Amino acid sequence: MKLTILFGGASFEHEISIISAITLKEKLSTHELSFIFCDQDHKFYLIEPSKMRASTFSKGEHKKMPQxxxxxxxxxxxxxxxxxxxxxxVLNLIHGADGEDGTIPSLLDFFDxxxxxxxxxxxxxxxxxxYTKWLCEAKKIKTIEYEVLSSNEHKNINIQYPIIVKPARLGSSIGLSVVKEESELDYALDVAFEFDRSVIIEPFICGIKEYNLAGFMAKGEFHFSIIEEPQKNEFLDFEKKYMDFSRSESVAKAELNSTVELKLKSTFEKIYKNLFEGALIRCDFFVLNSEVYLNEINPIPGSMANYLFGDFETSLELLASSxxxxxxxxxxxxxxxxxxxxKGK
Amino acid sequence: MKLTILFGGASFEHEISIISAITLKEKLSTHELSFIFCDQDHKFYLIEPSKMRASTFSKGEHKKMPQxxxxxxxxxxxxxxxxxxxxxxVLNLIHGADGEDGTIPSLLDFFDxxxxxxxxxxxxxxxxxxYTKWLCEAKKIKTIEYEVLSSNEHKNINIQYPIIVKPARLGSSIGLSVVKEESELDYALDVAFEFDRSVIIEPFICGIKEYNLAGFMAKGEFHFSIIEEPQKNEFLDFEKKYMDFSRSESVAKAELNSTVELKLKSTFEKIYKNLFEGALIRCDFFVLNSEVYLNEINPIPGSMANYLFGDFETSLELLASSxxxxxxxxxxxxxxxxxxxxKGK
Incomplete structure (x- = not known):
């Protein structure tokens, strides 16, 4: 398979995207890969595959490569x-702004x-x-209750502590805090508003189970990864998540009863259909009392969630060809x- | 004011965009305007202002101008x-696909x-x-009841005749039909599916009042046009609508009681806020028994709804400068x- 990996972007997840790309280079080593780096000034560079290491970018060496x-x-x-x-x-591997906000997809669509x-x-x-909440409401998919706060707003929060505070538009746990009591709230809000004008507040539910499922549609059929129960140390902070993006080892299948497994898959299909065609996405779910709740959709998961697929290369090839x-x-x-x-003209 | 009008696009509304641009050229004749045409192959041309007439494009003469x-x-x-x-x-005046689907905005954002x-x-x-329906549901704005049909779906329609059938993603009444009885349905669906894989069906409500209101936010404040009650001959077909895009004469203010007028404006604000900043939009509303329903949002209205503004030039200048x-x-x-x-490296 020939594939061009597009990574970087002017995003808080810029570094994570570099790590993702390096991981995929190793994972897809038998394929003919090219690498295009989008720098923070929105310039594109063709990266020599042998130079695909983090220091190339942190030292600015990419600027000597062809634009x-x-x-x-x-x-x-x-x-x-x-x-x-x-x-x-092209594999769009730009996480966060540019890659996941619609900008890069529009560029690639426009230029065919x-x-x-x-x-x-x-x-x-x-x-x-x-908007993920709105999508779920429209498609009758359960999500955790939530409130939205804007940076210029003073509003009482009606959700009971402990709560999770997170910027509306960032992935990778950036700017996210678990707030145990009201005295910690202002600090958590300051952190979250560093990254976005809008913040989402949700209850932090003790003992809720978390499951991740990746998949895609190719030639009219769904193809799923295994379901993983991610490790939780309260939640992944940015540095841990950062390491998480370099994952390439296969993981163990979560212990799940078949009813919940089916529910997770059918919820994934509901989300994906007529919207995510062309993408390999990872959905992160909560399960509480056998009910499935969508937590978030990763439309460009870290290192493409390769570690969740039994045969990642074949899966990616199938998607690329469809x-x-x-x-x-x-x-x-x-x-x-x-x-x-x-007019007679 | 210096302003670049970007028009054309690979869209079913390509011709309408040309008419819109020609109309604005006349309307903004005292300003320093440039014209950039995006052709159907996504090439950009700088159009000599004196050549801004429909035949330049229909005859392909733009291809001799600078790319x-x-x-x-x-x-x-x-x-x-x-x-x-x-x-x-730049004034994005590309109606329909490219201009209104997020593609051109992404390009302009990406290139700063x-x-x-x-x-x-x-x-x-x-x-x-x-998605407009989802937005309204989330913002608690009333809309007419509706059903969605996909092109590969066989489904009974539960809405009583007469109904309106329209493609989900086209403006300017393209592909739209009023269907009076079931025997006419298949033909109307065939027409609508010519333009989109998804079709919206709504009841056609006799005697419902229609009102159009344009506006924008600049420097933290809303600026509204007058409210128009558009002429209805059942609804505007494409050819009539096409002529409609060349409107430049001011229109009469609709006769409205002040409660309904306030409701229209507050609904407009709810839709606009935290989403449409930077745009001059026209919202088309229905009013039935003093209740306001959103019909559709025109984020790039034909000839920028200039005919609804008392002082269109000042309004546009205000928006451009904010x-x-x-x-x-x-x-x-x-x-x-x-x-x-x-790692010690």
Whole structure:
């Protein structure tokens, strides 16, 4: 399989994306991979595969590598007298802003480049946790109760402590706090508002079970990963999560009764269908008293949740080969012609 | 005011966008305008203002004009030995696909170009009528009851005839039918499915009043147009609507009691706030028994609904001058540095 991994982005998850890309390079070592880095100034660079290590970017060495620009159908590398095309399927591996907020999907769609990843609608509904709640309400999927706070707002919180405070639009646990009592609230809000104007507050439910399930649709059928019960030390802080993005070892299947397993899968399908086509996503669920609640949707999971798939390479190949091209509307200037005719011009 | 009007796009509303741009050229004749045309192959052209007439595009004459490409901060015109920058505020006047579905907003955001128009989230919620319904449910705004049909689905419709059948993702009444009895349904569905995989069905309510209100937020305050009661001949078909996009004459204010007027404005504010900032939008409402229902949101209304504003030019100037720049997240490679240190590298 030939695949171009697009990573980086102007995002708080920029470094995490680099780690994800390095992990996938190892995981997909038998494939023909290219690497395109989007830096924080939104410039694209073609990265020599042998230079795919963290220090290349932290030291700014990528700036010596060829710069690319987007053009219809491919990334273009221009030199004084020639131009090289970098075409082929792109894997959008930009976590957070740019990659998951709809920007990069729009760019790839506009320039007619096939890609693995959420389309613009799916991005908007998964990137902002408020909109994920709306999506779930519309699709009759349970979520934990919540409140929204804006940075310019003074409002009493009606949810009982302990609570979770998190920025509406960030993944990877960035800016997230568990608040045990009211005296700790202001600090947690300050932290969360560093990253977003809107904050989501949810109850922190002791003893709730957490399960992660990844999957995708290819050629009309769903393909699921195993279900993992992620390790919890209250929750993953950013540094632990950061290490989490470099996971490549297969994990053990969660101990689950088959009713709950079926419920998790059918909830995943409900979320995915008619919205996430083209993407491999990971849904993080809560289970309480055998009821399934959606926690969040990761439309570009860390290192593509490779560790959840028995045969990750085959899965990715299957998805890449089932991507369909976008149809562009065409006009034949029928109305302008008919009006010109009517005017006698 | 200097303003760049971006129009065209690969959309069923391509021709309508051309008409809109020509109308605005006349309406804003005292201003310094530039015109950038996005053709159906997603190429950008700088259009000589004196050539801003419908036949330029229907005859393909724009192809002889300078081609532009997007780069950080501006549209760039390259010639053999030099490059010219086209910077400044853009008015996104691409109706329908590309302009209103989030694609063009993402491109302008990515390349750091200030623009009047909906951002990507706002685009997704207004472009697809299903998502507009979800938005209204979340914000407790009334809408008409509805059902969704997918092209591969056979489903009984539980709404009583007469009904309205419309594609989920098209404006300008394209593909829309009023169906009086079941025998006419199949034909109406065929028409609507020509344009989209999803179709919205709503009851056609006789005697319902329709009101249009445009507005925007600038420097923290709302600015409203007058409220119009649009002419109805059952509904506007595409050809009539097409002519409608060239409107530039001021219209009469609708006769309305002040309670309903206030309700329309407060509903508009609820829809707009924290979502449509940066855009001048037109909301089309229904009123039945003094209750306000949202019909649809036009985030880029035809010819910017200029005919609804007492002083359109001042309004647009105010909006243009209140646009704020997007902040890009930056990283200092803190985590990569700390991990490298821990590893002793």
């Amino acid at each position: 690319l620009s987007l053009t219809n159908g491919y990334f273009e590398q221009k030199s004084m007298f020639s131009s090289t095309k970098h075409a082929g399927v 480049i096939k890609y693995i990843g959420p389309r613009v609608d799916a991005s908007v509904f998964s990137y902002d946790k408020r 991507l369909t091209a976008q149809k562009r509307a065409k006009t034949n200037y029928e109305y302008i012609h008919s009006i010109s005719k009517a | 532009l490409s997007l780069t950080n901060g501006y549209f760039e015109q390259k010639s053999m030995f030099s490059s010219t920058k086209h910077a400044g505020v 170009i200030k623009y009047i128009g909906p951002r990507v989230d706002a685009s997704v919620f207004s472009y697809d009528k299903r 646009l704020t720049a997007q902040k890009r997240a930056k990283t200092n490679y803190e985590y990569i540095h700390s991990i490298s240190k821990a």
